[in-house]
Amino acid sequence: EDQVTQSPEALRLQEGESSSLNCSYTVSGLRGLFWYRQDPGKGPEFLFTLYSAGEEKEKERLKATLTKKESFLHITAPKPEDSATYLCAVQREDGNNRLAFGKGNQVVVIP
Amino acid sequence: GAGVSQSPRYKVAKRGQDVALRCDPISGHVSLFWYQQALGQGPEFLTYFQNEAQLDKSGLPSDRFFAERPEGSVSTLKIQRTQQEDSAVYLCASSLARDTGTSGRSPYNNEQFFGPGTRLTVL
Numbered sequence: 001e002d003q004v005t006q007s008p009e010a011l012r013l014q015e016g017e018s019s020s021l022n023c024s025y026t027v028s029g030l031r032g033l034f035w036y037r038q039d040p041g042k043g044p045e046f047l048f049t050l051y052s053a054g055e056e057k058e059k060e061r062l063k064a065t066l067t068k069k070e071s072f073l074h075i076t077a078p079k080p081e082d083s084a085t086y087l088c089a090v091q092r093e094d095g096n097n098r099l100a101f102g103k104g105n106q107v108v109v110i111p
Numbered sequence: 112g113a114g115v116s117q118s119p120r121y122k123v124a125k126r127g128q129d130v131a132l133r134c135d136p137i138s139g140h141v142s143l144f145w146y147q148q149a150l151g152q153g154p155e156f157l158t159y160f161q162n163e164a165q166l167d168k169s170g171l172p173s174d175r176f177f178a179e180r181p182e183g184s185v186s187t188l189k190i191q192r193t194q195q196e197d198s199a200v201y202l203c204a205s206s207l208a209r210d211t212g213t214s215g216r217s218p219y220n221n222e223q224f225f226g227p228g229t230r231l232t233v234l
Contacts, residue, residue: 004153032221043115043202043225044154087153091221096167097142097206099223101153 002027006088006102013078013109021073021105023088031093033071035064038085038104047086078109113137115226117203123232124193132188132229136205143186144223145178146202154202160186193233200228 003026013019025033032051036044048057050066057064061082063074073086085106089099116135124130136143142161146154147170156170162183171178175193180186190197204223 034222036225041227043204043227046222046224049222089153096159097208097221097223098144098156098159098167098170099146099154100156103151103153 002090002092002100004088004090004100004102006086006105008105009103010106011108013075013107015079015109015111016077018074018076018078021075021086021107023071023073023102024069025071025088025090027090027092027100029093031091033066034089034091034099035062035071035073036087036089038087044087073105075107078107080109080111083107083109115203115205115224117201117226117229119229120227121230121232123234125234126194127192128233129189129191130193130231132190132201132231134186134188134203134205134226136184136186136203137207137224138184140205140207140224142206142208142223143180144204144206145186145188146204147172148200148202148228150199157188157201190231193231195233198231198233200230202226202228 005024007022032049034049035047038044048064053068055066061076065072085104087104089101118133144159145157148154158178159167160180175191177189204225206223208221
């Protein structure tokens with residue numbers, strides 16, 4: 001069974017204080033690893049897809065990296081508008097496109 | 112263009128009542144997914160359609176849950192005889208990609224785009 005574990009569950013950062021979120025995964029054959037952002041009362045918003053170990057993708061203050069066992073989402077010099085829950089999900093290579101999500105990293109950036 | 116839309120946004124039902132939740136995917140998206148998200152948890156897979164075909168319904172928690180997508184576009188998730196444990200946010204997502212099978216990866220158009228969800232409260 002696919003397992004996705006995100007840590008820390010909750011994180012409070014001062015504005016400008018860079019940090020990293022971790023997503024550890026166990027899956028039999030990874031097709032892709034996805035990062036989403038979710039604001040309260042809204043659906044998840046797509047951020048990145050990573051397909052192979054060593055791959056990196058960036059968007060504004062966010063950078064996602066992937067190894068064979070985990071992914072990191074680095075937040076550089078965060079701003080209050082980066083406050084959200086960040087969800088990690090894996091998709092298997094077995095022909096079904098379903099996503100298996102972790103519980104999320106709840107990030108609060110204090111001005 | 113327009114994103115995924117869901118209606119109603121909020122639904123309050125009395126225990127035992129039937130409910131129907133609607134999803135309008137992004138136009139042209141082949142794949143459609145339903146997920147259930149409990150408070151403080153990540154979304155959990157319920158079911159998956161490719162066009163009008165329901166290819167995977169292994170995540171549906173009981174036979175009270177039923178989903179359809181008769182014309183390969185709009186989808187409805189129906190819950191019969193609702194119970195308190197059905198209270199959750201129900202998310203719909205659509206994707207341009209179709210299931211590529213085991214022949215290899217399709218690295219493009221694989222992203223799932225989510226609607227705002229329907230918050231169901233069963234009293």
